[in-house]
Amino acid sequence: MIPLPALDEQSETPLYRQLFDAIRVAIRDGVLPPGHRLPPTRELAGSLSLNRTTVSAAYELLDQAGLIRSHVGRGSFVAEPSSSPISFATSRPLDELFPLDEFRATVREVMADSSIAAILQLGAPHGYAPLRRYLGASETEDVLVTNGCQQALDLIQRVLAPLGTAVMVEDPTYPGLKNVFERGGVRLIPLPRWEAGARLAIVTPNFQNPTGHTMSLAERQQLLGDAREQGVTLIEIDIYSALRYQGDALPSLVELDDTGSVLQIGSFSKVSFPGLRIGWVKGRRDLIARLAEAKQWTDLHTDQLSQAIVLRFAESGRLEAHRQRVIATGREQLAAVATALDREMPYGTTFTRPDGGMNLWVRLPAPLDAAALLPEAQRVGVNYLPARYFAVSRPEPGAFRLSFGGLTPERISAGVALLGEVFRRESPDVHPELLTAMV
Amino acid sequence: MIPLPALDEQSETPLYRQLFDAIRVAIRDGVLPPGHRLPPTRELAGSLSLNRTTVSAAYELLDQAGLIRSHVGRGSFVAEPSSSPISFATSRPLDELFPLDEFRATVREVMADSSIAAILQLGAPHGYAPLRRYLGASETEDVLVTNGCQQALDLIQRVLAPLGTAVMVEDPTYPGLKNVFERGGVRLIPLPRWEAGARLAIVTPNFQNPTGHTMSLAERQQLLGDAREQGVTLIEIDIYSALRYQGDALPSLVELDDTGSVLQIGSFSKVSFPGLRIGWVKGRRDLIARLAEAKQWTDLHTDQLSQAIVLRFAESGRLEAHRQRVIATGREQLAAVATALDREMPYGTTFTRPDGGMNLWVRLPAPLDAAALLPEAQRVGVNYLPARYFAVSRPEPGAFRLSFGGLTPERISAGVALLGEVFRRESPDVHPELLTAMV
Numbered sequence: 001m002i003p004l005p006a007l008d009e010q011s012e013t014p015l016y017r018q019l020f021d022a023i024r025v026a027i028r029d030g031v032l033p034p035g036h037r038l039p040p041t042r043e044l045a046g047s048l049s050l051n052r053t054t055v056s057a058a059y060e061l062l063d064q065a066g067l068i069r070s071h072v073g074r075g076s077f078v079a080e081p082s083s084s085p086i087s088f089a090t091s092r093p094l095d096e097l098f099p100l101d102e103f104r105a106t107v108r109e110v111m112a113d114s115s116i117a118a119i120l121q122l123g124a125p126h127g128y129a130p131l132r133r134y135l136g137a138s139e140t141e142d143v144l145v146t147n148g149c150q151q152a153l154d155l156i157q158r159v160l161a162p163l164g165t166a167v168m169v170e171d172p173t174y175p176g177l178k179n180v181f182e183r184g185g186v187r188l189i190p191l192p193r194w195e196a197g198a199r200l201a202i203v204t205p206n207f208q209n210p211t212g213h214t215m216s217l218a219e220r221q222q223l224l225g226d227a228r229e230q231g232v233t234l235i236e237i238d239i240y241s242a243l244r245y246q247g248d249a250l251p252s253l254v255e256l257d258d259t260g261s262v263l264q265i266g267s268f269s270k271v272s273f274p275g276l277r278i279g280w281v282k283g284r285r286d287l288i289a290r291l292a293e294a295k296q297w298t299d300l301h302t303d304q305l306s307q308a309i310v311l312r313f314a315e316s317g318r319l320e321a322h323r324q325r326v327i328a329t330g331r332e333q334l335a336a337v338a339t340a341l342d343r344e345m346p347y348g349t350t351f352t353r354p355d356g357g358m359n360l361w362v363r364l365p366a367p368l369d370a371a372a373l374l375p376e377a378q379r380v381g382v383n384y385l386p387a388r389y390f391a392v393s394r395p396e397p398g399a400f401r402l403s404f405g406g407l408t409p410e411r412i413s414a415g416v417a418l419l420g421e422v423f424r425r426e427s428p429d430v431h432p433e434l435l436t437a438m439v
Numbered sequence: 440m441i442p443l444p445a446l447d448e449q450s451e452t453p454l455y456r457q458l459f460d461a462i463r464v465a466i467r468d469g470v471l472p473p474g475h476r477l478p479p480t481r482e483l484a485g486s487l488s489l490n491r492t493t494v495s496a497a498y499e500l501l502d503q504a505g506l507i508r509s510h511v512g513r514g515s516f517v518a519e520p521s522s523s524p525i526s527f528a529t530s531r532p533l534d535e536l537f538p539l540d541e542f543r544a545t546v547r548e549v550m551a552d553s554s555i556a557a558i559l560q561l562g563a564p565h566g567y568a569p570l571r572r573y574l575g576a577s578e579t580e581d582v583l584v585t586n587g588c589q590q591a592l593d594l595i596q597r598v599l600a601p602l603g604t605a606v607m608v609e610d611p612t613y614p615g616l617k618n619v620f621e622r623g624g625v626r627l628i629p630l631p632r633w634e635a636g637a638r639l640a641i642v643t644p645n646f647q648n649p650t651g652h653t654m655s656l657a658e659r660q661q662l663l664g665d666a667r668e669q670g671v672t673l674i675e676i677d678i679y680s681a682l683r684y685q686g687d688a689l690p691s692l693v694e695l696d697d698t699g700s701v702l703q704i705g706s707f708s709k710v711s712f713p714g715l716r717i718g719w720v721k722g723r724r725d726l727i728a729r730l731a732e733a734k735q736w737t738d739l740h741t742d743q744l745s746q747a748i749v750l751r752f753a754e755s756g757r758l759e760a761h762r763q764r765v766i767a768t769g770r771e772q773l774a775a776v777a778t779a780l781d782r783e784m785p786y787g788t789t790f791t792r793p794d795g796g797m798n799l800w801v802r803l804p805a806p807l808d809a810a811a812l813l814p815e816a817q818r819v820g821v822n823y824l825p826a827r828y829f830a831v832s833r834p835e836p837g838a839f840r841l842s843f844g845g846l847t848p849e850r851i852s853a854g855v856a857l858l859g860e861v862f863r864r865e866s867p868d869v870h871p872e873l874l875t876a877m878v
């Protein structure tokens with residue numbers, strides 16, 4: 001039998017959340033071992049004098065958190081401890097949304113195409129010509145197809161920002177960017193500091209990773225003006241802009257630029273299938289030619305089958321249809337994460353409120369340390385990346401990235417609830433009595 | 440006049456692709472004979488009520504397919520069937536042998552697999568786990584999947600032979616190897632010279648590119664002994680060994696080694712489909728872990744769909760069946776190239792006689808200069824790579840690589856005959872009378 005927790009009707013924490021926490025702790029401490037059958041909702045509601053829907057809500061949250069497994073007609077059982085953690089650690093799309101039938105139809109069409117033998121043969125460093133045309137390669141602008149955005153950054157480092165040069169970046173920034181430039185022996189300068197002699201400025205104007213920040217029109221124009229004045233090439237990472245869930249789109253740096261000083265990085269990975277590594281760089285022909293040469297000695301060219309498949313997926317209209325579904329879900333994810341953070345985080349927590357993308361930035365109140373608390377979060381089955389992976393110059397011990405793109409709204413709520421519990425336990429604002437009452 | 444194809448605006452196939460297919464079929468069926476002038480894009484766009492860019496895109500594709508020749512200001516003409524140049528310049532398989540039906544069946548099976556959603560999601564830097572297991576990842580040895588052999592070399596340079604180090608290589612060597620190490624600031628030392636302090640020795644024991652040379656057992660053992668004594672890591676490029684057309688296989692360096700000092704590079708590209716960029720490095724776990732870390736900041740991971748497809752192609756037995764057909768054809772290619780060279784090259788020419796692979800090395804007698812003669816060879820429709828692309832320390836002006844893997848025996852004979860004619864014309868040993876008689 002389940003040990004009956006003392007629930008507090010006066011608490012600001014809803015009863016179902018209190019019940020969820022109590023059962024979660026009982027599972028964590030082994031009081032309820034794996035395989036243990038929980039009492040039916042009706043029975044537990046009766047013995048605790050609760051509404052049955054309260055118990056159902058708690059069970060549902062436990063199920064979403066992977067702590068129990070519910071089977072219709074058989075009941076709910078404590079899950080094996082290792083059962084799927086809730087990971088806020090990776091900026092990725094929700095695979096439950098993958099349109100598998102549309103993908104299969106796309107592949108069938110590519111397979112039926114007469115050009116399949118050419119696709120399977122060695123290709124050109126620049127990429128598959130029909131895909132490059134689709135992406136806007138023209139007389140004035142060229143396109144290099146890369147293995148996702150990451151390789152575009154790697155090639156840009158190797159060609160445009162060699163050992164010993166300086167590059168301006170946002171702070172905090174995407175770890176894959178930080179890593180590739182630091183390993184290439186490049187000095188990173190945190191924007192908005194502007195250093196004369198720096199080779200490049202690399203920014204993500206829409207839904208930046210990790211903060212979710214979107215640059216205003218004035219900020220964009222300022223950046224372009226500064227770059228023009230100082231002869232700095234701008235790298236615009238544009239991989240999230242198609243995932244706007246609310247608000248109006250702003251013109252991209254490329255659209256605002258009239259000097260050819262912007263290289264834009266795009267990718268199909270965030271909007272469709274990250275397992276297919278297809279990204280690109282678009283810009284001035286001479287710069288793209290230098291990047292394509294590096295591409296050739298790096299790995300000859302990007303996988304052609306996947307290039308042909310994403311092209312077909314896009315040309316057939318399936319990509320746009322899928323994007324609309326992703327946006328509808330993104331709106332729900334965004335609402336779920338904001339609601340849960342507002343409710344669950346300790347007093348004094350702040351967080352960014354993006355209009356799209358997959359990431360936001362949470363700052364816990366001092367003295368909470370997101371890196372130090374991570375092992376405890378992982379122990380309760382939740383994962384995230386603390387600020388140190390993203391920091392260029394400013395350590396923010398209380399901060400972490402919360403990537404919500406890969407989780408359903410329900411899993412987001414459950415995960416943030418678990419995190420909130422870990423953080424509140426360490427938070428000086430919580431009364432010890434209250435803490436005891438909850439356990 | 441061109442027969443007007445019925446294009447379907449409702450079709451999911453883009454209009455330019457439909458137009459391309461219609462014209463392609465008309466050329467194939469002789470409706471549009473060689474030399475026929477296609478209508479100007481504007482005119483055809485008018486009569487078909489199409490956008491002119493649609494017609495231009497179709498013509499561009501036809502041009503790339505070698506089906507038409509476009510000349511600025513003169514128009515586009517149906518190409519001679521045989522007028523596509525005979526290229527001995529690329530080490531690639533014969534695409535006429537691509538088993539398209541087997542490939543399509545493989546893709547259908549992968550698409551029907553329940554793991555497809557996981558394949559389309561972000562993967563692990565090391566590669567797709569089932570493929571790594573297939574390639575022999577174990578407790579003692581690990582496997583990193585790369586974008587073909589080229590990326591394996593790039594990662595090895597970046598991790599194991601950084602700027603300022605020295606690496607021993609065969610001379611002549613593969614241009615992709617030379618390039619990537621020289622650009623990485625590595626000093627190349629031509630084997631058999633052995634330099635104390637060099638980090639790596641990189642060799643292709645079977646059917647080396649460009650010479651086709653196979654190391655004897657004694658040479659292999661000597662190399663392993665030297666490497667062991669000097670603490671040098673050996674990189675064994677093993678991408679051609681599955682393509683032995685005659686003679687008995689010798690044990691690989693990995694098989695002869697008992698000290699864990701060999702990293703072996705493999706690839707599916709030479710034996711199956713180079714457009715799918717799947718290669719790997721196999722060896723000691725600590726070395727593979729360092730390479731995998733570099734792989735992650737380079738491009739996260741290799742395309743997962745293609746990894747799943749080549750795995751299925753291999754596991755189903757189709758790869759081995761295909762390999763047997765490639766070997767049977769390779770035997771014919773090898774016989775054709777040797778016979779043609781014996782017959783057609785100027786007196787004093789020597790060439791290597793490989794037992795497999797795709798390449799051999801031709802040395803023309805002095806004062807013939809293979810680089811200087813290349814434009815003339817290209818004018819008669821034949822292409823090859825002169826020695827300077829491969830040279831590490833010894834210039835060999837008379838030498839060039841002849842890559843025969845991508846051509847049918849008939850095209851090989853025709854191409855070598857054309858080359859022989861160009862070279863003999865420049866050769867002092869040929870009597871003017873004989874020359875006249877031949878021309």
